[in-house]
Amino acid sequence: MGKQPLNLRNVKLTLSFDGTSFSGWQRQKNARTIQGELEDKLAIMTGEQTVVHGAGRTDAGVHALAMTAHFATSATISCFAFRRGLNSMLAESIRVQQVEDVDLSFHSRISARAKAYQYFFTTDELLPPCRRLYCAHLPGPFDMDRVACCLPYILGQHDFTSFEATGSRDREKTCGRGAIREIFAVSLSPVARPAREYVFEICGDGFLRKMVRNIVGTLIEVGQQRMTVNDFAGLLARKDRNLAGPTAPACGLFLKKVYYEEGCPAA
Amino acid sequence: MGKQPLNLRNVKLTLSFDGTSFSGWQRQKNARTIQGELEDKLAIMTGEQTVVHGAGRTDAGVHALAMTAHFATSATISCFAFRRGLNSMLAESIRVQQVEDVDLSFHSRISARAKAYQYFFTTDELLPPCRRLYCAHLPGPFDMDRVACCLPYILGQHDFTSFEATGSRDREKTCGRGAIREIFAVSLSPVARPAREYVFEICGDGFLRKMVRNIVGTLIEVGQQRMTVNDFAGLLARKDRNLAGPTAPACGLFLKKVYYEEGCPAA
Numbered sequence: 460m461g462k463q464p465l466n467l468r469n470v471k472l473t474l475s476f477d478g479t480s481f482s483g484w485q486r487q488k489n490a491r492t493i494q495g496e497l498e499d500k501l502a503i504m505t506g507e508q509t510v511v512h513g514a515g516r517t518d519a520g521v522h523a524l525a526m527t528a529h530f531a532t533s534a535t536i537s538c539f540a541f542r543r544g545l546n547s548m549l550a551e552s553i554r555v556q557q558v559e560d561v562d563l564s565f566h567s568r569i570s571a572r573a574k575a576y577q578y579f580f581t582t583d584e585l586l587p588p589c590r591r592l593y594c595a596h597l598p599g600p601f602d603m604d605r606v607a608c609c610l611p612y613i614l615g616q617h618d619f620t621s622f623e624a625t626g627s628r629d630r631e632k633t634c635g636r637g638a639i640r641e642i643f644a645v646s647l648s649p650v651a652r653p654a655r656e657y658v659f660e661i662c663g664d665g666f667l668r669k670m671v672r673n674i675v676g677t678l679i680e681v682g683q684q685r686m687t688v689n690d691f692a693g694l695l696a697r698k699d700r701n702l703a704g705p706t707a708p709a710c711g712l713f714l715k716k717v718y719y720e721e722g723c724p725a726a
Numbered sequence: 727m728g729k730q731p732l733n734l735r736n737v738k739l740t741l742s743f744d745g746t747s748f749s750g751w752q753r754q755k756n757a758r759t760i761q762g763e764l765e766d767k768l769a770i771m772t773g774e775q776t777v778v779h780g781a782g783r784t785d786a787g788v789h790a791l792a793m794t795a796h797f798a799t800s801a802t803i804s805c806f807a808f809r810r811g812l813n814s815m816l817a818e819s820i821r822v823q824q825v826e827d828v829d830l831s832f833h834s835r836i837s838a839r840a841k842a843y844q845y846f847f848t849t850d851e852l853l854p855p856c857r858r859l860y861c862a863h864l865p866g867p868f869d870m871d872r873v874a875c876c877l878p879y880i881l882g883q884h885d886f887t888s889f890e891a892t893g894s895r896d897r898e899k900t901c902g903r904g905a906i907r908e909i910f911a912v913s914l915s916p917v918a919r920p921a922r923e924y925v926f927e928i929c930g931d932g933f934l935r936k937m938v939r940n941i942v943g944t945l946i947e948v949g950q951q952r953m954t955v956n957d958f959a960g961l962l963a964r965k966d967r968n969l970a971g972p973t974a975p976a977c978g979l980f981l982k983k984v985y986y987e988e989g990c991p992a993a
Contacts, residue, residue: 477855522856546852554852585813585821588744589789589860589980713856 469565470541472497472511472528473557479592479710480552483519484526493517493553497528500548504541505534514567514717515574518669520709522593524577525556527717529567565719573643573718573725575662576671579711580679583655594656595675595711599683603657606647606682609691613661613674616641620698622677624669624706638698640665643724647678660715662724669706677704736832737808739764739778739795740824746859746977747819750786751793760784760820764795767815771808772801781834781984782841785936787976789860791844792823794984796834832986840910840985840992842929843938846978847946850922861923862942862978866950870924873914873949876958880928880941883908887965889944891936891973905965907932910991914945927982929991936973944971 474497482490486498497511513528536544538558545555564570579594581587582601586594620638642663650656659675677694680686686704694703718724741764749757753765764778780795803811805825812822831837846861848854849868853861887905909930917923926942944961947953953971961970985991 475855477858524854524856551853551858552855554855556852585823586818587791588742588819588821589791591744591818593856 466533466535467563468532468534469561469563470530470532470538471557471559471561471565471567472530472555473559474523474526474528474553474555476523476526476554477552477592478517478520478522481519483521484513484515484517493526494528496549496553497530497545500545501530501532503548504536504544505532507532507534512567514571515666515714517714518709518712521712521714522710523714525716526714527567527571529561529565567717570719571665571717572720572723573662573664574666575644575660575715575718575724576666577713577715578659578661578671578675578707579650579656579713580659580675580707581653581656582682583653587653590653590656592710593713595708597679597683597707601655601657601679601682602684603647603649603682605684605688606678608688609678609681610645610647612692612695613642613645617695618698619667619670619695621694621700621703622670622673623667623700624673625700626668638667640667640670641725664725672707672709672712673700673703675707675711679707680704733800733802734830735799735801736828736830737797737799737805738824738826738828738832738834739797739822740826741790741793741795741820741822743790743793743821744819744859745784745787745789748786750788751780751782751784760793761795763816763820764797764812767812768797768799770815771803771811772799774799774801779834781838782933782981784981785976785979788979788981789977790981792983793981794834794838796828796832834984837986838932838984839987839990840929840931841933842911842927842982842985842991843933844980844982845926845928845938845942845974846917846923846980847926847942847974848920848923849949850920854920857920857923859977860980862975864946864950864974868922868924868946868949869951870914870916870949872951872955873945875955876945876948877912877914879959879962880909880912884962885965886934886937886962888961888967888970889937889940890934890967891940892967893935905934907934907937908992931992939974939976939979940967940970942974942978946974947971 482492484493486495509530511528511530542555542558580597586596618638644662646660681691751760753762776797778795778797809822809825847864853863885905911929913927
């Protein structure tokens with residue numbers, strides 16, 4: 460980083476959004492994105508062009524319950540006024556829950572110690588209309604116990620190449636660890652209502668591109684008897700994306716929480 | 727009714743819908759409605775113009791988990807084919823759950839013995855983005871116990887004029903009972919997550935126009951300390967809509983179920 464004015468602040472945002480009508484997090488020309496909306500509204504408030512750095516780049520259609528981000532500003536606007544101002548200007552599909560002044564060393568992505576995701580899907584023949592934007596439709600006979608047998612194989616530190624989106628990896632973001640990530644917790648549970656809806660939860664120190672959706676897509680293959688538990692168990696060692704299942708739809712995925720030093724499940 | 731062809735069938739539909747982008751149930755010129763969509767798709771399938779009679783006329787923005795309706799047809803299409811055909815042609819915001827041949831005497835509205843509604847609202851300062859289409863935002867300090875004290879006054883048979891939408895009553899629909907309706911069950915419960923979301927449930931033999939939303943709007947007045955429990959208790963006897971609270975927003979309301987002879991909670 461270059462020279463900074465003495466009064467430069469580092470501001471952390473915690474926000475939730477409905478990703479349905481956004482082309483993901485990352486700013487794009489001619490497309491509505493979460494980052495773009497935030498930067499545009501902040502420019503109006505501060506008179507400065509600032510980059511809002513997110514803890515990750517959610518894909519188009521993915522939702523967030525508590526995404527984190529940070530930006531630099533020399534504005535003297537209070538955190539309270541930032542929160543109120545942003546929420547009054549942003550669409551209701553983005554809500555800023557918290558605005559905090561943080562140490563200049565804080566970086567929403569690099570400082571993150573863990574992330575937790577939820578993935579909702581239904582195996583029912585019909586997708587309930589009021590769940591269709593927030594729950595993937597993966598119909599068919601589904602054996603939850605078969606999937607439960609797969610989960611321990613994901614836990615711990617592994618090379619997740621088999622579940623990484625094909626295409627070039629963003630080397631800047633790998634922090635020298637390649638495709639190795641550590642998963643701290645993973646679970647699959649039925650949702651009380653409606654029937655045949657499930658929620659998959661996963662928490663780890665980081666995730667490769669489309670890794671959660673590729674894991675879910677592969678677990679569905681096992682639950683719907685198109686792949687054996689044994690095949691699943693061998694997938695990580697094979698390091699071959701072509702052996703895993705399809706990428707599950709974006710609409711079922713929620714970034715639930717980003718953990719920093721305090722309260723990190725890895726500790 | 728006039729003369730009917732001998733092969734006339736009476737077909738019952740059970741359906742769910744997301745009311746967000748519909749102008750309610752009732753067919754209208756130049757507006758997208760649930761009834762209009764169903765009638766249009768049935769006309770394509772059967773080659774007949776038929777009226778789809780609903781168990782009630784939901785307002786714009788109101789949702790349904792299990793609405794019922796019926797229509798007459800001389801088509802020989804099987805119930806299975808009706809269900810599959812309708813679901814393939816309708817938008818995902820309407821799903822036909824069940825199609826059944828029923829007795830010619832069955833009428834989705836007149837034969838109904840009870841209806842159950844749910845109303846979701848949050849009193850939190852922020853409306854969670856992914857709940858905004860299905861949960862009303864009524865922010866402010868909220869005392870659930872005060873509302874609980876009001877609920878017994880609604881139970882049983884009453885003249886609900888105080889909670890009826892102003893404007894002319896549809897006399898055809900009153901079945902000679904004016905504004906008298908019987909409420910079988912009523913409750914208010916916190917939703918597990920997110921915090922400060924509540925669900926109000928009510929089941930009765932019938933509901934006047936906007937009655938559920940007017941009751942909820944008035945209960946919110948009590949819960950947010952703008953009306954006393956005593957005032958609420960006296961409302962029904964006063965038979966004056968002007969004394970009750972505002973109409974709660976449409977998006978929180980779900981028609982949960984329509985009961986016929988079997989399994990009716992009134993029995």
